[in-house]
Amino acid sequence: MKQFFAFFIGLFLCAHSVCADRLHEILPEFEAYVEKVKQTWGAPGVAIAIVKGDETYVKAFGEREVGTDRKIDTNTVFQIASLTKNFLAHLFARLVQDGKVSWDDPVIKYMPQFFIDNDETTKQFTIRDLLSHRSGLPSFSGDTFWYIGFSQDEMVSGLSRLPLKNMLRSKYGYQNHLVGIASLIAEKITGKTIEVLFREYLFIPIGITSGGVSLEAISPKQSFIERFLGSSKDLNVAYAHNDRGGVTHKLPFSSLIYLFPGTSGASISISDYAKWLRFLVNQCAINGAPLIAPEQVKEIITPHIVCDMKPDDNQFPGDRYTDISYGMGHFLYTYGEGDKKVKARGHMGAFYGTRSLMMVVPEKKLGIAIFSNYGSFKVSFLPEILINKFMDLYLNLSPIDWNTRIKNEFDKMKRMNKQFYEEERLQNPKPARKLENYVGRFKSDVYGELSLVIESNKLHLMYRDKKIPLQHYNGNQFSFSAYLLSESFCNSDIGRIEFGSTTGRNIDVCSLWTLLREGKDEGLFRRVT
Secondary structure: OOHHHHHHHHHHHHOOOOOOHHHHHOOOOOOHHHHHHHHHHOOOOEEEEEEEEEEEEEEEEEEEEOOOOEEOOOOOOOEOOOHHHHHHHHHHHHHHHOOOOOOEEEHHHHOOOOOOOOOHHHHHHHHHHHHOOOOOOOOOOHHHHHHHHOOOHHHHHHHOEEEEEOOOOOOOOOOOOHHHHHHHHHHHHOOOOHHHHHHHHHHHHHHOOOOOOOOOOOOOOOOOHHHHHOOOOOOOOOOOOOEEEEEEEEEEOOHHHHOOOOOHHEEEHHHHHHHHHHHHHHOOEEEEOOOOOOHHHHHHHHHOOOOOOOOOOOOOOOOEEEEEEEEOOOEEEEEHHHOOEEEEEEEHHHHHHHHOEEEEHHHOOEEEEEEOOOOOOOOOHHHHHHHHHHHHHHHOOOOHHHHHHHHHHHHHHHHHEEEEEEEHHHOOOOOOOOOOOOEEEEEEEEEEEEEEEEEEEEEEEEEEEEEEOOOOEEOOEEEEEEEHOOOOOOOOEEEEEEEEEEOOOOOOOEEOOOOOOOOOOOOEEEEEE
């Protein structure tokens, strides 16, 4: 009888613990997959957090810096790029809750200089619109301004020269600078920086100690003596890396990611991010007490725009992700197959050599986050592969080797892209004109002015603070390494400048169309006379 009672109690405990949720059972297979995927993509390091009920699992893999023995641990601080947007949405929920702002306040109430496409749209544009990717602009509009070093003022001004592709609130189009503008409004209405606001409204109440939103929070500082002696402070930071010539290349610390820190600038350790996951899983409550009122939580996790993703999208593959929409700071979707489906929400991050991704499944009290110090969307889909694998194991779905599938599609796309750009030269090779024909100043309404000069019998592109040597490619096309224009570009980006003539005689226009092609004239530069 005692044995039967003990067996019954064991079954009960198993059914109401991680035993039933498979977490401990699947971790060995998942960890082995992490090592395999990390090696496939050439990522120096990966950090993982999983929360389930009252349990937390955190683990780190690899190095902070490629080619070194400086290991990542669970307290290593990562730049998490657009996962910052999730913080910002929750910050606004608290500001609305405190009566400092309304979701549907017009942007021009706080930023009179804001303008988008036309007067009527500008007047209607609200804070809710800034945070929900439904502006009517094509996805990633204005990102090229960011890559080449525009200031905040230049970014806001450049926005006015970008035409809407669709009507306001009619179509999903992911944006970075619009969310950044929302963060400027948060600063204006409170008189505090995003760094301070995140700390006071979110990090301190939740117990996050490593969270920061500035270059100063992640970049090692040296005194004059340290620089003179060649010594340096070794902060526990994961350095950003990118692909350069097929080799994993460490990037220098850069201020680019902090242009609008409220949309992309957060940095945090995986241990502290596990606390954030627990906060989300518990419906923004701490020890049962809501930090954010349920009605405001509902505002940010309610669908605001449908995301019409293609079934073969690598971020949201159609055989697992359905009903995809965006709230504010959250992608909302269903994950699974057949009768094994769960409602989930999450966000991704990718910028300047760093990748991140998180997902929470409230009905399962489950959350997972993946950080990696490698790549952008053009370089690595490692986080997507790992979260898909984990969820497949957790839900006991039919097996898919996401690593092989996505890597093969990724490599195929890169080959096709390269073939597209080489096709014309292979079929119709042409010589260049004399280099003197290309020399001069050219100006774009969107991107400003560039110059072409000859030095040491070689044509050079001069743009902003860069001087880039050009190689003849074909006819009036010259090539260069894209990362010389900006470290934000990687080996997959094609650096090309093409010259032309509107009269059929002298060269009077040029375009960097493979990299800079925004605005009504798609970034065309016209000769300054």
